[in-house]
Amino acid sequence: MMEGQGKRTKRTAIEALSFEARLSYKVEVTDKDGRVVQYEEGPSHSYVRQWNEILHLQAAAIYIGGGGTVKMTDGSTESNAYYSVRSFASNAGIGIDRSGLRVGKDSTPVSINDYALGAPIAQGTSLDQLEHQLTYFTAPSVAGPVLSFTMQRSFVNHSGATISGIREIGNYIEFTGSMLGRVALGFRDVLGSSFNIPDGGAITVTYTLKVIV
């Protein structure tokens, strides 16, 4: 068993209790036989500015030429962003690593100005690559004063070797600018421990979006 594996970690959620709109995550690594070898859950700390900027496009109905500005995951800035059917879309398909949930290796603390994961893992089966599965959702459900839904994605390691040092997770969300299919970082979290994915194994990231009245 590799260092750090076999641990089940639950990060402190005290500060989350004082907010009504909560985002939390769960990360699980399984080996090739499906056994859970590493696990962590905790409150997310990390919506970033693009989340509010895209919400503003919708709320203010910013139209083409309205000056909507959003920084994209490639570091360039879209200065003709506008409200759209694709705002916040995260339903990335199999093999798609430009949007949806992502994992990476950077452990730099989250900043409000983050625009991408620091060192995202690319799609593939080569060294240090992961096969990106579908990002899928559960429908909203209400239980008492709580409404929640989840989004989840698995990443399978067929690289031929262990991929070690996974430290960050996040969500790449779509929006519309001068071209369809622009992508921005919506939220990012740095994990409490380093995750190692054995060859043939997988890492699964689940975010729960919850509101409580």
Place this chain on the structure above:
Amino acid sequence: MKRGLWYKVVVRDHDGKVLSRENRRSRSMLGNWYRILYAHMAATSTSLIRTDGIDRGVINFGDNWKFVAAANEDYMGVVIGTGVAPVTIDDYKLESQIMQGTGSGQMRHLASTPGWPSVAGSNCDFLTSRTFLNNSGGSITVRESGIYCRVKGTTYYGYACIVRDVLATPLDVPDGGSITIDYTLRITA
């Protein structure tokens, strides 16, 4: 988790003198906010009860979440009311909305334009504000506030209540006076 909604309420008399203020964290982002978010993130549809009380659902669509409102529009943007019923996750309208006008119990709704998000330090704030003028000839007591936005289902456009708060203290707006509601959605990294 570093995301929250705050509101600030200021009541002024006919000379602009501040009579009362309330500044609190909103506890009342409603289920409908997240139903719209789900429809967009998952590029799908889900159920949603509109302000008319009918479930016509919501699909991902460009106009969703629009709450910029022109003057006199009382069906969209920041809204106020006189209701005191505790907030529930499935609230779909204010309990008793104060409508546009100058009749008894009515207020004039000014335009409501969401501001551009601003970053200061580790915060990113998104502010929307609206002022209501009381030219009804009598005092009006405001007890609730919220936000109505545009939504689209598979067939129909409509409006959804996405935020509702019951004020900690009922606020009397005198004839000739005004009440201003600021909602700020803050993200902190």
